[in-house]
Amino acid sequence: MKQTGDLNLVKKINKSIVLHHIRTDSPISRARIAEITGLTKATVSSLVNELIESSLVDEIGVGESSGGRKPMMLLFNGTAGYAIGVDLGVHDILAVLTDLTGKVVREKRVNHDNPSAQEVIDLLKATIRDLINGAPESVYGIIGIGIGVPGICDEDGTLLFAPNLEWENVPLQKYMEETFHIPVVIDNEANAGAVGEKQFGAGRETANLVYVSIGIGIGAGIIIKGELYRGATGFSGEIGHISIQHDGPKCRCGSLGCWELYASEHALLERARQEFGSSITLEMLLRKAEAGDAAIIALFERLGYFLGVGVVNIINSYNPEFVILGGRLAGAEKWLMKPLLQLLEKRSLPHPRKLLNVAFSELSDRSTVLGAASFAVTKFFASTTVSVEHN
Ligand SMILES: [Zn+2]
Structure with a gap:
């Protein structure tokens, strides 16, 4: 890799770290981020400006100050985009539309009696499309779809085996990405549920x-x-x-x-x-x-x-x-x-x-949908904030 590539990577990683603190600790000041991360105030300011330009961060009001000029506080802009989280059950589908902080904006539940994999996938697509159509306007739109499934899947999002659905080798991620043209994450429903509980429950x-x-x-x-x-x-x-x-x-x-x-x-x-x-x-x-x-x-x-x-x-x-x-x-x-x-x-x-x-x-029955939506959000931030640009 060229040296410019390395510098670019360092910058992207730093930007990702700054965004992480704004997402988890906001409202927070630039000075406080510099203090926590050890980055210089000038670096933090420049990265924050880029994040404000990309609509992921807002500047609001004034914070407490020990004297002198009061700092502007930074807030994560959770409504810059939306994610879909789905719990694909053996007898029903529960799907939510969340903002980037995991706040549920819309929810939809449909029952099915598992007629065939194809029919359930069609129902899944219709449910997701309905949530997408009802999503509020935003800068990034729908940033991704996470689906928790009752079985084991591989890293390409193929549902290898779901004994209670009686499905084998269903390339669910591929089907969904071909239909919606946005990133899709497929994972086991209990894994999604554990992440939902860890983050929100x-x-x-x-x-x-x-x-x-x-x-x-x-x-x-x-x-x-x-x-x-x-x-x-x-x-x-x-x-x-x-x-x-x-x-x-x-x-x-x-x-x-x-x-x-x-x-x-x-x-x-x-x-x-x-x-x-x-x-x-x-x-x-x-x-x-x-x-x-x-x-x-x-x-x-x-x-x-x-x-x-x-x-x-x-x-x-x-x-x-x-x-x-x-x-x-x-x-x-x-x-x-x-x-x-x-x-x-x-x-x-x-x-x-x-x-x-x-x-x-x-979280009642929302652990899996919230975790699944959070997988989609995590994937979005991994791709937008730390990807390496080759120049
Ligand atoms: Zn068994």
Whole structure:
């Protein structure tokens, strides 16, 4: 690389650092940024001017000063562009339009009964198009789309295997980029959920957390030292398929006695349908439990026990500070939590359990969409602020 290229790279990295502080600590003054970063005031000023020119930063009001001229404060301009975040579920699609700070501007949910991959992809495109058409005017427009999927995918955004959707080798990122001509990020829904919780939810103050997504299946997103842990080849977190009964029933993954056969929403409904008829839904179970139906409450308590069995394994494996449970079962927290905590008390090793917090998500079912939108925003800033220009 030529020397000008190196200097250019240094400048871009510095600009990215300055923007990072304005995004996370605004309102902030130029002097304060210089103080935190160790860059000279002249460098900070010149980079800030470029950021103001590119509409990513605004100057507002006046800040506190210890004397002399009061400094202008800098504010991140979150509405310079918008991102789309999607949670592609086995029975529904939840999609949001957020600004660059993750604030939800619009939301759309559609149900589907998974007729075929092609039909679900068409529905996905229609849902995204609807949000794009309703987006406010902005300098950068829609900067990207993030999609959380219930399966494993490769780095090219091909959904390799989604057992509960019964999809294999679907090049979802390619399809979406060909349709919308904007950058698309595809990731596992539990990974997106973990990032959503870390940035916007219960995990904001936590560097080591495991987010457990309980839906039709069970997946986990693992955050270690503030970063998503993806494993050697990107397939970490398939925690619904840890075997909790060595000779148990056969799972769709090919193994036996997997955790999600006992502790998922699907497992709860299967059991409930055996006892109370095939038309029962989670909403009906929640209503009946709320009305004091002892048999239904017992079903939830049994589920809480099985959730605990898997969470013990997570605690003993990862020693997290926080285990956050997400998904629609959060609505059953008051019946699930007690048996779950009792089991942890009895079975997890005492040292990893110290300081541990276990809670249901504060974001309701938005962990994954917010994390997915944040993947798109991260990709946008990576490309606009630190890319190397060859000149
Ligand atoms: Zn399995």
